[in-house]
Amino acid sequence: MSTVTTETPTYVGKRIKRKEDPRMITGTATYLDDIKLPNMHFAAIVRSPYAAARVDRIDAAAALALPGVVAVFTGADLDDVGNVPCGVTLPGLRIPPHAILAQGRVYFAGHPVAVVVANDPYRARDAAELVEVDYTPQPGIADPEKALEPGAPAVHPEWPDNVAFVHKQENGDVDIAFAEAEVIVKQRMLQPRVVANPMEARGAIGDYRSAEGTLTLHSSTQIPHLLRSIAAAVLGVPEHKMRVIAPEVGGGFGCKADVYAEELLVCFLSRKLGKPVKWVEGRREHFQATSQGRGHVDYYELAAKKDGTILGIKLKIIQDIGSHQQLTTPLIPTLSVLMLPGLYRCKTFRAEVVGAFTNCFPTDAYRGAGRPEATYGIERIVDCLAVELAMDAAEIRLKNFIEPQEFPFATGTGLIYDSGNYAATLGIALDTVGYAALREEQRAARAAGRLMGIGIATYGEICGFGPSPYTPAGGWESATVRIEPSGQVTVHTGISPHGQGEETTFAQIAADELGVSMDDVVIVHGDTAIVQYGIGTFGSRGTAVGGTAMFLAIEELKKKIMKYGAMLLETEDVQWVAGRVVCNKTGASVTVAQIAAASYRALKLPPGSEPGLVATSFWEPANFTFPFGAHIVVTDVDPDTGDVKITRYVAVDDCGKIINPLIVAGQIHGGIAQGIGQALYEQMVYDENGQILSGEFTDYVMPKAANIPFIESHHTETPSPVNPLGVKGVGEAGAIGAPPAIVNSVVDALSHLGIRHLDMPLTPEKVWTAIQGSRA
């Protein structure tokens, strides 16, 4: 397949500052809460303080009596709106009905019970406090493993076993592998729930116009077109009369690639009241009612030979589903199974996922969506194997890596890894960190009583979502490229960036391909009335899939441009040279701008050509892409307090072709920061019934600048053969490599004390307690 055709790129590959930034650094970007519509009203939601309860009575009289309050609605009022949808099909999948307001029972702390609409947000909040609700609390359950035990409170009475689904996958003969194994290691691992916490929480404005029957939904979303289709169906609005606009979106990390009760609720309210209605999520509400990440209890078993060759893998995942199924909730752990073998050539495995209902808000996609979980597990269990065999952590990985000549590589889980050179990234990481010298230093440190650890994690990643048969709603992406009569370029992309920088990187690609200035290219996204149907931004697909669609549309346009150029130059003997069509014989040329003017003026058309210069491409990828990398983390553990200090962080990542190294570095740093958060600081804490204990930033530990070390970031570029850009994707890599590298490092620091595993987050107390326990 052809790669990017420009000979000497002006923009691609260069460190170029972003087109997005001027509006953001001047405070003039428009986020959801910045939008003011005429006669806009404000919704405040009354939420259940209980995780499990019957709702006996709701009395809104006092609330309605407040000046400025126009309405209060409860679950009894939802006559013309359906349920929050789940977009996944799995055999035996149980999907509890999920109304947008509670129907007589609440299932998680924060479950919406009533909604107040007022002409001012302060009054709406005052009124919400005055809505009286009587509950009969019931026993709830927050621990997914305990939820599956007999006798646990039933989250949904019709399913007393609390099983949401069971998913099994296997390959090869696992039982023989384990029977023949010379060594078997086993480990239970927890990957607690974490909260996405983009700095902009969610928000939505519903604007229904009854005279036309049109509905506009402004939402801080990653998936405007999918949201439109789904919301239109749930609300009974014809799809062509619905518009979704994603304004500037202040981060998402997967939690905004979903369809939520509140988005449907503001539409319902606007239609009922004939006014635009805005709901802005408070941070506490984000902890209560936005989908969360991870939530695994994993049982790993690894069978191997004494020389470190992995023979087989067994994995049981208990996935904390939560109370309901959000859009892709049950899909996420199945992605973990796909990524189970990591970078290793072993194809023999047996995996089982049991989804457990709990009285907590559902889990769903969060940066990496199933792949960080899988990488964490395989990298931890491989380290456990290394310790068992007294083998070096790097050596054991090198022994089992898929090698460059083996690509494309069909895994036992049904994936085909596109390209890779795993030993290369690990080698660079080992060299950069000075591995041999570090192990020496560690020996000396240990002798002096210091707890120093060196942790390695090598990861692979499923990105560039993806071939449509394997995605819930289609995995292709679209682009329309318009060369205007002036020669300037407008690109409409179906992806929906929220910090990833495609307004810049796509302009780089388009400008290079068309030989125009980047200043003459604008990238438009997020509005379904303007942009052709697209899938959205998640799964590190923006450039790999969306960028490719744009590239192919440009290729189409270039064919037309050549025809026009030949016509204007009155010869067939022409070639494309950096933004011009050039006559090979005379050197006479015409620019893209001149051709554009001619094509719209249409004084003369080339045979078989239409006027205008617009092309649309819908591109279906034949495969996912597979970024990979190696992270090495050096830690110092304070034996008196258990504090973990990262003294060095070396990341070597391969995201395929790099379009803008500044942006790639930012994605790596940000992903690693979230991985550090997960490994050392973050966990969503519920009591055993489902009461929220970590529901604000005063209790949920968000990493601050002083908590993140300097990251030494390096890259290899192994182009992906899946798309003509050679891009693999980089949005999630950091969050995948960091947690296992850090946990491996801390366990390594304590391994001489006999400690074999510690669960995330590695809080100082947990580490200190483990050290105390080992010395007992």
Place this chain on the structure above:
Amino acid sequence: MKHPITVTVNGNKHTAEVEPRRLLIHFLRDTLFLTGPHSGCETSLCGACTVALDGLAVKSCAVFAVQCDGRDIVTIEGIANKGSLHSVQQCFWEEHGLQCGFCTPGMIMASRQLIERNPDPTDTEIRHALEGNLCRCTGYQHIVTAVRAAAALERK
């Protein structure tokens, strides 16, 4: 009962009648239409709402508008000089110190305060000075680079 207040914001004098409980951030965003300061949390920890009050970086979500009567406020919208970006803004742009941009106005206001007080900060001092500003996107590394670059620019 509403209170009359007179505040100077970004060099412009404004007189208004406000409820005592109206938070400064809402006064700025909803009355003066300065939507640069953002609300990112409810516990005055995230710093996205940071503005300068009489030259001091404060969290506008934890201040009532009535407390600002007679005082001088500068928001992100006011730190450029006649269309010329402040060095902190310029350097955030050059060094990719932002991704989604939501924390950025507050981050820039806090960085500006740091450089005013400490013209040659170390990376450790920068990270410490930004304890009151959360970012979920950047991992802070490019922010630190941007602040160091801005400090160098200001020293020239």
Place this chain on the structure above:
Amino acid sequence: MIPQEFEYAAPATLQAALELLADPGARPLAGGMSLVPLMKLRLAAPEKLVDLRLISSLKSIRREGAFLHIGAMVTHYELESAPLIRQECPLLAAAAAAIGDVQIRNSGTIGGSVAHADPAADYPAALLALEARVQLTGPTGEREMTFEDFVLDTFTTALEPGELVTAIVVPIEAPGTGVHYQKHPQPASGFPMVGVAVRVRRENGLISFARVGVTGLSGKGYRARAVEERLIGGAASDVEIKEAASVVAAGVEASADIHASAVYRAQLARVATVRAIRASLPHAH
């Protein structure tokens, strides 16, 4: 997120403020860094706020003999940066510098913090070690008491209705006093899970003076007199320091929450005590 409604006044004099505070529904507003977040969560809902920011007599820092007289409305930033405080009472400057973050220190005040009596505030460790005094002014006039006597319990002080904290009085540190504030912050909120403040002096190589203040460990800050007694008269070797620090949490009911169990918090107290003593010794002679 939104406070309940209230009335507001910003008097220009202390007298006017006291008159307004005679109303039982009125509360003083200092920097607001403790009160406003509570009001936003609707955990506090005063009917009237009396803003003290215009009362210039509450903003002064001045020497009074062997003491520093600090007005209640002096901010944490002013205390961390004022040359007079940094030189004459460095322990107080250190505690102020450890509070929250830059924005909070720009707004929050020492009087507001002291009157709020959060068991996990930073000042108590330093104020106890300094044997600081609190000046109160109310309808019946002025009175003074030790900070130790002023804080009764969690969020509970000896303030009478209508009374204000008007000043904090700390000693000017004698030359040759080594001081240090060692804090283990709760990683989300930044408040001390445990904070230990130490002041020591040495004579002829032996500890002649020691004051140890602890905050965050339990429902109220306290002076660790048992630690002080073990230090005084000793040479403060590593072994002696560890031994003295080992009793810092003895007999104290340590708090527990999702961030630290009672057992771990007590461990942090011991570690913080050791580190605070070690760090203060080099300057003690």
